[in-house]
Amino acid sequence: MKYYLIAGEASGDLHASRLMRSLKAHDAEAEFRFYGGDLMQAEGGTLVKHYSELAYMGFVPVLLHLPTILRNMRQCKEDIHNWRPDVVILVDYPGFNLKIADYVKRHNICPVFYYISPKIWAWKEYRIKDIKRNVDELFSILPFEVDFFEKKHHYPIHYVGNPTADEVKEWRLTPPSQGGDGGGSPVIALLAGSRKQEIKDNLPTMIRAAQKFEKDYELVLAGAPSIDEAYYQRFLEGTKVRLVKNQTYDVLSKAHAALVTSGTATLETALFGVPQVVCYETPLPWLIGWLRKKLLKVKYVSLVNLIADREVVTELVADTFSQANIEHELELILDGPARQQMLEGYEEVWQRLGKEKAPDNAARLITQILRERL
Known part of the structure; x- marks a missing residue:
């Protein structure tokens, strides 16, 4: 299947790259095209644009770079339309990604899945309307989000585990380096x-x-x-x-x-x-x-x-x-x-x-849901 992923920051690049690795394990014919970074590129596929060209934070930087942001968004929409993926997978970065979700759904291109859900429980809760309308499946990495989305907003989601917990567990199984240790003092x-x-x-x-x-x-x-x-x-x-x-x-x-x-x-x-x-x-x-x-x-x-x-x-x-x-x-x-x-x-x-391995669990669900839709 053809997967189009969009990650707009370094953390998204990390989490998306691990998801791509797991998707390859569940789908031997997986093809990737993406907005992302070096870690995603290392997993294979086509890097359309690096997240360093996307990541503008704060009102003034966004205003100053508005023409660039709008051009990036237009190019992303055109690229998705031309490539015709089987699914678009959005990774956090809601200001950009929710607009892409709206475009994909309005043009009936393919399902939209969201991995690492937007933190609308903290601010901009009104975005729940956009999520309900334009996101087919949402995969959460924070357990408290289940009650927020399902009980408060009656929108079913998948809690897949937490990738940060996975990464810490994996790191602790590897031999430590000496970089953080400069002497005898704690x-x-x-x-x-x-x-x-x-x-x-x-x-x-x-x-x-x-x-x-x-x-x-x-x-x-x-x-x-x-x-x-x-x-x-x-x-x-x-x-x-x-x-x-x-x-x-x-x-x-x-x-x-x-x-x-x-x-x-x-x-x-x-x-x-x-x-x-x-x-x-x-x-x-x-x-x-x-x-x-x-x-x-x-x-x-x-x-x-x-x-x-x-x-x-x-x-x-x-x-x-x-x-x-x-x-x-x-x-x-x-x-x-x-x-x-x-x-x-x-x-x-x-x-x-919990003990679920987030990218593996998410990849299993994503491929299963897509195959049921075909």
């Missing part, structure tokens, strides 16, 4: 996000807070693959923080505690059993703090707490983000009952994620 890991704006907003305060403990702990910054080392150096000059690039799992495997910006990194840190403080600075913190209570549809911002459905890790976001608060919460989890309670909460997260 490590406090810093994970400051994967975008320059996140790093600029969060990292300076995270470093100042962690420096209180640098006599007894080595401070190690896990650098994101997409960020140049030179960008980090402006924040590290004059500090003892050591930068380790492209080895986040290695750093986490050696960490005693961590300061982490919100996102998938919070879940990765929990799955490695590293107590953490979630830190996320925003502009106009008091206003954002107030709006968060009024507008955000969920109680928490970290995946750890959302999956556990309770506060397992402390979230210092907007008006609670400060050096003093980070220092205080970090000290609590370096030793003592708060540390032990968090580790027990992590076990609960593992249980809720």
Whole structure:
């Protein structure tokens, strides 16, 4: 069968590449064409456009690159129309992908499947109308999404397991490298996000807070693959923080505690059993703090707490983000009952994620559903 996949970011490239690998195991005649990245390209097929030409985040960058975004979308629609795939598989990236889904359904080209569902439970819940109208099958990687989609919106979905849990399990079965280990002191890991704006907003305060403990702990910054080392150096000059690039799992495997910006990194840190403080600075913190209570549809911002459905890790976001608060919460989890309670909460997260291998489970369902439709 012919599969057209669209992933607009580095994380989507990773998850889509693993799905492609599993699809090949279930469909010996699988053909791929895709918007994605290097990892997807390594699995075979035709890379139409790299995600680096798609990933614009925030109002101003989107506005500045609007002609490029619209051109990419037009080219994607034309390419799908000309190739006539058996299915379009969308991977997260809802701003772009939901518009593609609308086009594919309006022109009756093929079924639309969504792998890694849009996080409409946090914001833009109105998108449920687009999903119901234009997405034939939705594959979720977060267990709490089942109640949201099925009970609240009466839209059946498939929970297939969590690929981050799969990746952590696989990594822990391989021999570790030495990249995150620079000496005998225990490590406090810093994970400051994967975008320059996140790093600029969060990292300076995270470093100042962690420096209180640098006599007894080595401070190690896990650098994101997409960020140049030179960008980090402006924040590290004059500090003892050591930068380790492209080895986040290695750093986490050696960490005693961590300061982490919100996102998938919070879940990765929990799955490695590293107590953490979630830190996320925003502009106009008091206003954002107030709006968060009024507008955000969920109680928490970290995946750890959302999956556990309770506060397992402390979230210092907007008006609670400060050096003093980070220092205080970090000290609590370096030793003592708060540390032990968090580790027990992590076990609960593992249980809720289940044992299904997400890409294999999704590929099995996708091929099964498509064959039933033929």
